[in-house]
Amino acid sequence: MPFQLYDTASRQIRALDPVVPGRVSIYHCGLTVQGPPHIGHIRKEVVFDVLRRWLERSGLEVSIVANVTDIDDKILAKGDEQGRPWFAVAYENERALHAAYEVLGCIPPTYEPRATGVVPEMIEMMQTLIERGHAYAAEDGSGDVYFDVRSWPSYGELSGQRVDDMLNAEDAPPEGKRDGRDFALWKGHKDGDPESASWPTPWGRGRPGWHLECSAMAAKYLGHEFDIHGGGLDLRFPHHENELAQSRAAGQPFARVWMHNAMLNLAGAKMSKSVGNTLMVSEVVKRVRPIALRYYLAASHYRSIVEFSEESLAEAATAFGRIEGFVRRAAALAGPGEPGDVPAEFAAAMDDDLSVPAALAVLQGHVTDGNSLLTAGDTAGAGEALARVRGMLDVLGLDPLSPTWDRGGDDAAQVQVIDALVEGLLEQRQAARAAKDFATADRVRDQLTAAGIDIEDTPQGARWSVKG
RNA sequence: GGUGGGUUGGCCGAGAGGCGAGGCAACGGACUGCAAAUCCGUUUACACGGGUUCAAAUCCCGUACCCACCUCCA
Structure with a gap:
């Protein structure tokens, strides 16, 4: 049986049919590095790590690109709050993400681009979208650039919604928009925002909107058509819907299969x-x-x-x-x-x-x-x-004897010392048992147990291990 | 208001028309000096009310409750 995957877009299980036979290209949305990763975030990493390991085990060559969104409203706000540059906040949390990958044994992605690293590609894409009549610079002179939702008839195809049924975003000021559901490709620079958080464009200085970066990165590193686009289910709308609309409207086929992992809940x-x-x-x-x-x-x-x-x-x-x-x-x-x-x-x-x-x-x-x-x-x-x-x-990334988990290197010397001590005690216990002095034998076992060492009697003699 | 997903035994968690997934816990047995570990066995299921069918946890209709998305999110 070939590998099959549930595709969120078509709502059915489909056989994987790679663009390039023998190779699988995967893009999944990494973190917006506003804070260190929680276990819900890392669930997604584990899911895609298992996917990757299984496809590789199946003989496929896998490329995985996972982005890091290193600029957004909250990162800027946190920098402001903490009195340090926004990029210091982003970088600190990016490092925490990498530490979490490593501690859970996740193989790093093939490449992990940052949003701020693909500004030229985003500008190119906006120009294409404007030429094709699917995007426009805000009419209020703010420097914002919006995607024109009404110009793209299939908008809503990923999440199964019709534009007319969608609630108008009430918290976003509609000033420069033609329709309340139009979303920002690019955000014009505002007074008070740090100068370092802006880049020059034909429409004035500004910074990336959230959605465009993923379209730009996927195209740059995986090509205009690739196999699997993944992420948490909460990204299906609006983020992935918007990515899909942008990329298709720009003339790119984009992802063949959409894979979304469910959430991790706490207290419901x-x-x-x-x-x-x-x-x-x-x-x-x-x-x-x-x-x-x-x-x-x-x-x-x-x-x-x-x-x-x-x-x-x-x-x-x-x-x-x-x-x-x-x-x-x-x-x-x-x-x-x-x-x-x-x-x-x-x-x-x-x-x-x-x-x-x-x-x-x-x-x-x-x-x-x-x-x-x-x-x-x-x-x-x-x-x-x-x-x-x-x-x-x-x-599954769970082999206790793999180099990932069996980190013998650092403490191998200590293990030898402990082994010598424990073996000495085990010999005493064995001698007591042979003499039917069970009180002494049990005292030795209790002593080891109290020290956090489990004793297991086997036909080959007693074995010890550190409790865990 | 719109769009999806869910409710399975004491607990976790699969399955998606017939054959009791699996794990954890509990209990009994084997093993053991006693334990631990291990193996074997046992118990309690498919939210509720209708319907279709020879046969429903699984399909259909209805009801209740839960979760997610439509605003920043893995």
Whole structure:
């Protein structure tokens, strides 16, 4: 079965049909860097990271472009508030985003352009749109440039709305607009805005509107037609609708498939900067291991709302612990080996609109089988199961033995020291057990447990691991 | 007012006309000096009211409730 994906635009599951056979080009909207990323933002990164890993595993060459919107009203306001340049605010949050990518094991995009880096391309695009009669400079001399919604009959096609049914944006001053629904391609410079937040154009100095940058970046780095455009469902309208209208009106076919991930809710409402109910990635990873957070975010289907709770996060950590326990036990017995091929049922689930929950059910079945092989002492069989399990985990970015997660380098020396100490205690415990002095044996185990070390008795002797 | 999505067992979470996804928790059993880990087994499902069908969690109609978008948002 070829890879299939739900397309938001046509509202159906469609086979991926790349513009260039063998290659997949993906654009997804990154962050507007007004603040550090919360776990809703990073859910999107994990979703697209899993998509990328699966397509690459399927033998496709993947290009991913994800933008960083480094200028907008709120960034300017924050700079003003904090008494420092707007670009310092944007850059700080961009670095926080990169740190979150890394801590959750997300492979960086192929390229990550900034909005302020494509101003010439935006100007070109506006000129094209004006020539074609789909955009106009504001008639009030403000320097704003608007897209003329009425000039583009298919406006609303992505979100399934008709222009006449849409509410007029009441908070946007309609002065220079021909229609209240027209949206800004470019915002004229206002007195009081920093000079550094403006660029010269044929219509005066100003700065990018929100939507145009994505059209300009996608065209520059992926071409006028590309395969998948992604982002959070909350961007479908107006952002993606507007991108689609701009690019098509400028004569570009644009994205073939639109892929939107559902939101992550907290207490029944979408986690968002404006609601204020956010949990920062940097905070959550203090309570739960990053790999467990990644498992939690990846385990639900990307089109299902995730209702965040501490309980379900803890449950996910336990569930992942079972998988990881098998991997570590099997690796200790049979050697780590390398991630192997994935079972056909796993591949079928992933090909079916990235059905990670079904794929995980396959993975967990193999873990159960592998555990049975370990219990039976079948080293060769356990090694084969390990290769399959690691292959599946690798696709999800969750292989505990991968260099991403097994950061042995930094603390390998410390581990050796701890190992020597723990092994000494385990030998004492074993001696006590042999002498049937169970009080002493249990005291040693309790001492280790209190220090945060789990003891596991196996047919090959006791093993220790740091609790997590 | 317009446009989408949802409501599944104690909990999380798939499925989308017949065959009990999976996980967590609980309980029982095996293993263990006792545990832990592991394996085996057990229990409680498809919001409500109608309808279609040999057969409905799944399709249709209605009702209730929830979420998202139409304003900045992943």
